[in-house]
Amino acid sequence: MSLFKKAEQKRVNSREPRKTEAPVTQDTQRRGAKRQQVATLTMSTLVSLHKQVGKEAFLRLMKTPVSSLLNCLLIAVAFALPALLYVLVANIQQLGSAWDGQPRMSVYLSQNASQKTIDQLVRDYRAHSLIETVEYISPEQGLQDFQSKAGLQGVISHLGFNPLPAVIQLTPDKNASFQALDEAITQFQKMIGVEEVRLDRQWVQRLQAILAMLEQFSLMLGGILGLTVVLVISNTVRLNIESRRDEIKIVSMVGGTRGFISMPFIYMGLWYGVAGALLAQIIVLVLIAVLGSQMAELAGLYSSNMSLFGPGLDVFGTLLLAGILLGGIGAMASCYRHFQGLVPE
Amino acid sequence: MIRFDGVSKRYPGGHVGLENVSFHLKRGEIAFLTGHSGAGKSTLMKLVMLLERSSVGQVWVGGHNLRTLKNSRIPYLRRNIGVVFQDHQLLFDRTVFDNVALPLLIAGYSPEDCAGRVRASLDMVGLLNKEKLYPVALSGGEQQRVGLARAVVNRPSLILADEPTGNLDPQLSAEIMKLFESFNQVGVTVLIASHDLALVARMRHRILTLEQGCLVSDQEVQ
DSSP, X not given: OOHHHHHHHHHHHHTOOOSSOSOOOHHHHHHHHHHHHHOOOOHHHHHHHHHHHHHHHHHHHHHSHHHHHHHHHHHHHHHHHHHHHHHHHHHHHHHHHHHOSSOOEEEEEOTTOOHHHHHHHHHHHHHOTTEEEEEEEOHHHHHHHHHHHHOOHHHHHHHSXXXXXXXXXXXXXXXXXXXXXXXXXXXXXXXXXXXXXXXXXXXXXXXXXXXXXXXXXXXXXXXXXXXXXXXXXXXXXXXXXXXXXXXXXXXXXXXXXXXXXXXXXXXXXXXXXXXXXXXXXXXXXXXXXHHHHHHHHHHHHTTOOXXXXXXXXXXXXXXXXXXXXXXXXXXXXXXXXHTTTTSOO | OEEEEEEXXXXXXXXXXXXXXXXXXXXXXXXXEEOSTTSSHHHHHHHHHTSSOOSEEEEEETTEETTTXXXXXXXXXXXXXXXXXXXXXOOTTSOHHHHHHHHHHHHTOOHHHXXXXXXXXXXXXXXXXXTTSOGGGSOHXXXXXXXXXXXXXXXXXXXXXXXXXXXXXXXXXXXXXXXXXXHHHTTOEEEEEXXXXXXXXXXXXXXXXXXXXXXXXXXXXX
16 A cells, blocks of 8 residues: 555544645635745744743753853853952942941141131031031040040140140031032131141042942953853854754755744853853852851951841842843854854845 | 746856756646756755855746845745755654644744644654654654655645655655655645656656756656
């Protein structure tokens, strides 16, 4: 019995309707062809296709767990470095602002300033728009404070005179910019009876400037390492494209569009990006935990309860977004380059 | 369905694939393309599928002038053409069912719609009971029939077969050819490239003969 007859027999048995029962006229044939073209992608079909392709891409990575993991680690390290730096900078920033929430300004008066000059100065400061509170500390009061605080009564009483100058303590407006304060300082410096003006938060501000620079640096580092991630992923995808050339040819031959053929590779890039971001988050968490425990020990010696905070949701979200974005870009770049000659553009 | 109008294909380096070939294969016709290897059979097939473009002359497929068809439209042209190869070109990491379903998946059919069509197609080539197997578990003839099922599953209006019986024994070859005839009987245009002259002669269909890139004879049905 010929194959065809066998098939015919089976069809009769299974009562399955034959694909095209009657001899097809040219007309119906053409209609059939038209229907194929119109077989549009409905939303649910599209979603199930993406689900399937995404799953297949994931399973494909799982088939070679060791090399996939190594690739993910490579990506994770590239992500973890800038993230770690960022988290550390954020921690130090936090400490800086916790230590001194509000800057204070000390105006040291010259020894020979008369009470009248001092009163005038206090009035002037009260009227200044940048200054919130003004407190006059006379040399005597200063001496009392000093003795009660430092326990150094003896030292100063031995001197026989009070070496402390009169001071006016100013609290500037919290929202005043560094530059505005700078201008105010030079202005105060020139006033009669003023010896010196100091902003006691200058060092914090300097630290913060350094930290801002470090933050910038972590972003730049992130940019460079992001490029590395794109290159790693596009290279991995390239190898995958090479090993699946035959499959690509076949899919292209039976009418797969460039987008359809790219899909599994783009999903692969996305998986790598996401897995790398997850691993990076874990690496940063672990490193911060280790650093934090050591710092707690150190802080314990100084009877302080400083502690490090780990990467938050913002860091994780950024990593995840970067992973998805860079993975997609890397994979697409690879598809664009290596489909040449395989798939019509 | 297929019209060649003074078509030449020259490759870089001076090799001539086809030289001034003209013929017309009407809708619903079946024809064989013969010639020694290297005579240009595969080149002709590639031009029809737009795997390559002609250097000179016009190729028309299903009313489309391929010279003016944009690259982005090529996939949609190919969805209307079922292709069968000598080396089957199956995906070995997927089951018979998934292999046959591929063109439907590409064309955007939902999985439910796919299943019925795939089974109908596999039934037609007599492989319904092997849908869950992987291609490696099949014989050469069975693999070729899977390729055939894949070619017809999307109900194309044109089937191209490049040496579909190349590696098969005479009996299997005859059976494969009968399948092609049965598709032709329901209105599908079929073009089969083969160098098996004896088999081709027995089938009594139109025969186009190529020799060194030139169409040397065009025998109508006897």
